[in-house]
Amino acid sequence: MLSRKPQIQITLIGTPNAGKTSLFNYLTGEHNLIGNWDGVTLDLAKSSFNYLGNLIKVNDLPGCYSLVASKQMSLEEKLVCEYVNELREDVFINVISIENLNRDLYVTLQLLEQNCYMLIVLNTHINKNDQYCYKDQQKLVVYLKNTLGCQVVCCNVVTGFGILELKKSILEQANCVNNKQNDFLTLQKYISPQTLENLYKHIGSGLFDSVGKLIRFLEGDVIVNGLQKNVDLSLIADPCHSSCNQQWDVFFASKRHEFIKKNFIIDHNNSSIIKKTKFVDILDKITLHQYFGLPVFCAVIYLMFFCVTEIGNLTQNLVTALITKGFINPINQWLNLFDCPGWLLGIFNDGIAVGVSTLCNFIPILLVMHICLFILENSGYIARAVFLIDRLMGFLGLSGKSLIPMIIGFGCNVPAIVGARVIEQKRDKIITILMTPFMSCNARLVTYSVFAMAFFESHQGNIIFYLYGVGIISAILTGFLLQKILSGSRTKLIMELPKYSIPSLNSIFKKSIYRVKKFLTDSGLLVISICTIIAGLKNIHFSQCDLLNCIVFKYVMLFFKPMGILADNWPAVAGLFSGLIAKEVIIGSLNSFYHTNNQEIFGVLYTQFGGYKAAFAYLLFVLLSFPCVSVVTSIAKELDTRWAIFSVIWTTGLAYVVSVFYYQIATFNEHPMYSTKLLLLIASVLLATLVTIKMIIRSNKRHDAKLIPIVVGQ
């Protein structure tokens, strides 16, 4: 006989932005992404922790607003509905936030109807020190316990207050199996017995094993309806209508809200439990103002990039000096002591040392970028930006929600593309995902900053800002064209604006350092190994002439000639190819290609590129061209392979056209004939693509025109 369960499985469930992932991270020590907007978690996260010798497995579900599944639901919410529908043996932990008590209790009530085996965690923002609040809070906890008939634990998921108590009650809950039936809320509370009888007459009482399923069936749940295919909802709805005169889902929803209102109305102004919101109201008046809202948004974004470029550049020299003095020189001396062979010294100097110093150069910029993004994500401004920008995105046929992946894309494109799952409509999702590769990610930012240092000393920040701008403009262009090609309607917008919160300094630094660390460990090995390989090739006298004489490479160089890459500047092209793996490799490999003992990288860059115009064209190509392999694979995973291929062709084509166009316009005076020829060629290519797009649109319209009569006929 087993005295205790060897394993306990708990599942975190609740509305979005209630603090599930924060609790998950606190319990298990993971570093999953958290943010102050709806729909940060997109997949079932699994982890485990140990408590008093018991292994407790934790599942973190994405947030959901309602457990009634519907056709148009986004994938991650469907996941929750299916998970609940299976009614596993897990202990469900319903996380509710005290700030949105009456919103979160709606899902709690739905879970109670399902007879879930449940523990409620009340997420608060106060500490135990605050005695007055604490008393109020305990009163609320007791009250919740009595009215809902569940175990309620009060926790602060940020500071960790109350976690111990929670762990204790998880164990208790898991061990007492008798408590499993929770009959507190039943159908009888909502519907009179007479109506119930009437109902069962129409559908047959044996069809549903639980009352909860019946309720969800009546509400029009797709999953439950799929199980009972032979019952027609419209038939049974009618006879009962006479009693309540409403649709079933409206009826149940209003009953639930009534229940919440009756029992849990909290006076927002007087209660000490909820943070005062007067300041927030004033802030909202400015940030959501009808006319000033957009300028404020632009200013915030500009400020972010200003911080990143300026602070990044300020610290960069310092870091480089530190690395050369503290790491490269000592090891060099040490190697010299042992009379190393020249090639080994070469590999170290051109490969490993260059790789390490490149990586260290990333650190300050990345850190500032991640701090900015973290503040933006956690302050709650991002949801307001969605609100402000929605109408403008409407011109692209997109909803404001598409903005979130794009802003995340400034950090890294991969989580941004995964983040597009929040968008329900397939068409919007496709457009958003194809737009995100144009957002300059961290890796590209690093490349820009090195080039900007070498070529544009007086106005580095501006150059980087222009590049970001070009990226955004091409994203808009892409969105506009795709919007014309793909047919379908916008995602409907309904969203809550989260409360403003000021993220603590501690968490800002912890989280952003963690993210930078992750970036470095992920790509560090790659950059260093590629640098080493390049250095090895250089030092074992696989001579440059071999590569240059190679016919294939000659043709490749010819291809890149119109954008200003000189014929003997082969490392630039090789760098571009290494950038296919990951964009941060570009600058690393350029560094080791150009690295010679007596010259700084900036000087070599300048002479090799022959002027800032070619360099800017090169940067344009880096910005727009082929997104790195991981981005392409994630596009293929989120959409399908065809879209991934389309994205590769489209981005690279656009990159080539834009950079050639820029370079030829900029150097028109030097060789007018050649430039005109090229420009004409580009124009004809553009015209051809435009014509094909027009054709596609026309055929789409014809297709639509064919469809309409059928719809009308029905």
Add this chain to the structure above:
Amino acid sequence: MRIILIYFRKIIKKIRLIYNQISILHNIMNNQNNIKDVSGLNSFFRLKIGESALIIDLAIGDNQYYRQRLLAQGVVPGEILKIKHAAPFGDPIEVSLSSGRSFIIRREEANIIKIVKLDSIEK
């Protein structure tokens, strides 16, 4: 400066008026059954910032998920909603309910909520 501002406001008003008319027309074309509600006083297009309305009913609409979201949000008959903010160009609006919850919706899509505008005196 002030003259420019006034002029600017006039232009914006005009644009909004034209936009509203277009959207109303568009709506009429799309769902011919609801012509009365859309062009009538009790549509979301006519609500300005600070005005409130009583929710009467929730139409079925074409998107079940959207309807469920509204229900979960607390949009049930009998509630009173108030326009708190409007975004630039006036379109997404932030609506707060009498229960204290607020959320953003687009005017056009929100028209599945059947409302009756409350006069400003009743506020």
